[in-house]
Amino acid sequence: MKYMDEFRRPAPAAAMVEAIKTLSAGRRGRLAGREIGIMEICGTHTHSISRYGIRAAMPQNIRLISGPGCPVCVTSQPDIDRLIHFVRREKKAIVATFGDMLRVPGSFSSLERERAEGAEIRVVYSPLDCLDIAAANPSKEVMFYSVGFETTAPTVAATIVEARRKGVKNLSVLSLHKLTPPAMRALVDAGDINIDGFIAPGHVTAVIGARAYGFLSEEYGLPCVVAGFEPLDALAGLWMLVKQLSEARRDIEIQYKRVVTWEGNRKAQAVLNDVFTEADAMWRGIGVIPGSGLKIREGFAAFDAEKRFDIGYDGCVVEEAHGCACGKVLKGLITPPECPLFQKACRPDAPQGPCMVSSEGTCAAYYRYERV
Amino acid sequence: MEDRILLAHGSGGKLSHSLIEEVFVKSFDDALLARMDDQAVFLSPGAMLAFTTDSYVISPIFFPGGDIGKLAVCGTVNDLAVGGALPVYMSASFIIEEGAPLDDIRRIAGSMAKTARECGVRIVTGDTKVVERGKGDTVFINTSGIGVVRDGVELSPSFIRPGDAIIISGTVGDHGMAILTKRGGLEIPVESDCAPLHILAADILSTGAGVKAMRDPTRGGLATVLNEFADTADCSMHIVETLIPVRDEVRGACEILGFDPLYLANEGKLVLVAERQGTDEILAAMRKNPLGRNAAIIGYAAEGPKKKVILTTAMGNRRIVEKLSGEQLPRIC
Incomplete structure (x- = not known):
């Protein structure tokens, strides 16, 4: 099959x-006998x-460390708890979200369980589906529980723009969007793990452009390769990164050239900037990272669930469920088999x-x- | 007659009668059914009988390659067929939602009648109920079937031994993907493989070539059947990704939607395990039948790891193929 x-x-x-x-084990090479830590940020x-x-x-001295790149996983427990408080209180509201969110446990329930109790929770494939749900249920409030990185956010922004154009009155968005580069910076700053270089996400970078990682090489001396997701893409990305390390280079490179550019998708960036502005965000396991989230701008306040409803963090618990080490896994401190x-x-x-x-x-x- | 189902169609009165007579009895056209008794009475059609039942709640009720009626007949015929039985008699019960278009019910009954005729199975008894609007989904169908087991045939996954070959009759995932794309409004040209397998199963068993177990991999797909085999036989099932036939359309759609074809439902496929030395004969017999044209050996049973299904991927690495966990798909059968 083509492209596959x-x-x-x-x-x-x-x-x-x-x-x-060969690059990593060459006897006289720069990398011989060194342990190399490479973090792939993206869940894909x-x-x-x-x-x-x-x-x-991979050769023994190359350790691939998984980063906090699954949008569902990094959604904080309090952000799930407050949604559950919301659906219990607002019995006539419809909450729409992506499928995986349903089964994520909060501190006392999950959306799946709330749905069985009677809460109206819809799974959508695209945020644009919320426009149809809102139109079909004019007497109900429809709230989109919006998670995702720079890949998802432009479509959500476009949905909000479209909702305003159509004069939709019963649709709002709870923005829990996260941004990738600030998380990479926070992980390096924390210094908990040895990261020698990054494999950056292909599709996030298709939106934001590879220039967004410039700070890694300029401020931290770390190389970074933007790679695609097929096995040969990922392997080629790793090879490029190891080659840089073996030559003591610290560049930003693009492996996934058939999709990614240095500038990114200008149109997507424009709609994103029209609707959203940077804000601090809480990441599961990591905590609050400055400027790593997106909040809805004042001009679109009518569609901001934070403004429209009382949906604060009262009664929400930050600690993880007993024994769960997702926080450590997300930071790359341990691999899953190390969790009891x-x-x-x-x-x-x-x-x-x-x-999980x-x-x-x-x-x-x-x-x-x-x-x- | 009304053009929609009313609650009164299920009341047992005049409307019920007209629905049963003008739609079901007329379509199924069977002397035993036409007697309108509370039961069908017949001589036992054979010494060893197979008996099965299944309910069909699929949404949408019409889909590319079939409809709920065809599915309800094929499903029961296939459950008998993979036990080595030829289907003889069937029942058909309908739970219809108030407001269901009568034309839809007619079309479904017609499709059941046609499929049953093709399978040589008689629909000899049935029932009709109507539930209030909102308490059903147009129509649910239950079918039960009685079949005559072929002489000397005894199939069970407990007979599987290390070294036995695993054979699939054709491409996997067609039905599941046809339903998914129809529901999701995606324009991917995939048709359900919904088809009766009794002839193919008979062709296979006629070879007398050491067949140990047969199943039709419906809900939960190939992965689930192989896990059941591994559990019962207390051995492992090793399969090779590149040997498993999957249509390009299905594979592509799986990539887009994040599904694994091994877990998608099939409604016209058969997976079997047989002694290695008989596989040439079995494959030859299968490939003569249009429903087995793409039959292929996809792997072997092995000693261990016990109760596990192991897949060697196209890239050459190996992984465990788990049972399906949680809700992955909408109502598919």
């Missing part, structure tokens, strides 16, 4: 793996790395934390693909 099979061919993959091994990369056995194929609950109390059919719920979650990827 040619990026999944085993022979070039094996050759790429060999090339990475984590998924590819697990699914195609890329982690297992992994595969025992915590499985896809009985998830204890978001990283979401298909992009690190724990789900390890569970599905790395247990042989």
Whole structure:
């Protein structure tokens, strides 16, 4: 199949793996005997790395560390709790969100459980579907519980613009959007783990442009490669990154050139900026990262659920469920098998934390693909 | 007659009678059914019988490649077929929602009658109920079936031994993807594979070539059936991704939607495990039947790891294929 099979061919993959091994283990090379930590920020990369056995194929001294790149996983527990308080209070409201959110446990319930209790919770594939839901239910408030990175946010912004153009009165958005570059900065600043370079997300970068990572090389001396998600894309990205390290370069490079540019998608950036402005955001396991979220601008306040409803953090709990180590997994401090609950109390059919719920979650990827 | 189902159609009175006679009895056209007794009485059609039942709640009721009526007949025929039985008699019960278009019910009854005729199975008894608007989804159908088991046939996953071959009759995931795309309004040209498998199953068993177990991988897909085999046989099932037939359209749609074809439902596919030495004969017999044209060996049973399904991917790495967990799909059968 076009654009799929040619990026999944085993022979070039094996050759790429060999090339990475040669670079990282050459006796006289710069990297010999050194442990190299490479963080992939994006959950889709984590998924590819697990699914195609890329982690297992890496030489021993290369450690692939999964970052906080699954939008469902990084949604904080208080942000789930306050939504559950909301659906219990506003019995006539319809909450729309993406499918994976339903099963994420808050501190005392989940949306799935609330739905069984009678709350009206709809799963949508696109935020634009909320316009139809709002039109079909004029007597009800429709609230979109909006998570996601720079990839999702422009569509949400477009939905809000469209809602205003159409004069929709019963639609609002609770923006829990997160931004990628501030999270990368926060992880490096924290200094908890040894990161020698980043594999940056292909589709986020298609929107924001590869220039957004300039600070990594300029301020921190770290190389970064923007890679695609097929196995050969990911391997090529890793090879480029290891090559930089072996040559002591610290550049920002694009592997995923068929999609990503330096400037990004100007149109998407424009609608994003029209509707949203940067704000602090709370990340599960990491805490508040300055300027890492998006809030709705004053001009669109009528569509801002934060302004429209009393939906604060009263009665919300920050601590994780007992024993769940999703916070540490999200920061790359531990791998899922190091969590005492992994595969025992915590499985896809009985998830204890978001990283096992979401298909992009690190724990789900390890569970599905790395247990042989 | 009204053009929509009324609650009175389920009252047992005149309207009920006209619905049953003018739609069901007329469509199914069977002497035993036409007697309108409370039961069908017949001589036992064979020594060893197979008996099965299944309910159909699919949404949408009409989909590319079939409808709920065809599905309700094929599903029961196939449950009998994979037990080595030829279907003989069937029942058909309908729970219809108030307001359902009568034309839809007629069309469904017609489709059931046509499929039953093709399968040589008689619909000899049935029932009709009507529920209030909002308490059903147009129509739910339950069918039960009786079949005659072929002489000397005994199938069970407990007979599976390491070294046995795993065979699939064709492409996986067609039905599940047809339903998903129809529901989601996606324009991907995939048709349901909904089809009766009794002839194909008979073709396979006629070879006498050491078939151990057969299933039709419906809800939960191929992955679920293989996990059931591994559990019962207390061995492992090893499959190879590149050997499993999947249509390009299905594979592409799976990539877009984030689904795995191994978990998508099939309604006209058969997976079997057989002794290795008989596989050439079995494959030859299957490929002569249009429903088995793409039949292929997709892997082997092995000693361990016990009760696990292991997939070797196209990239050459291996992973465990779990049972389906949680709600992945809308109502598909």
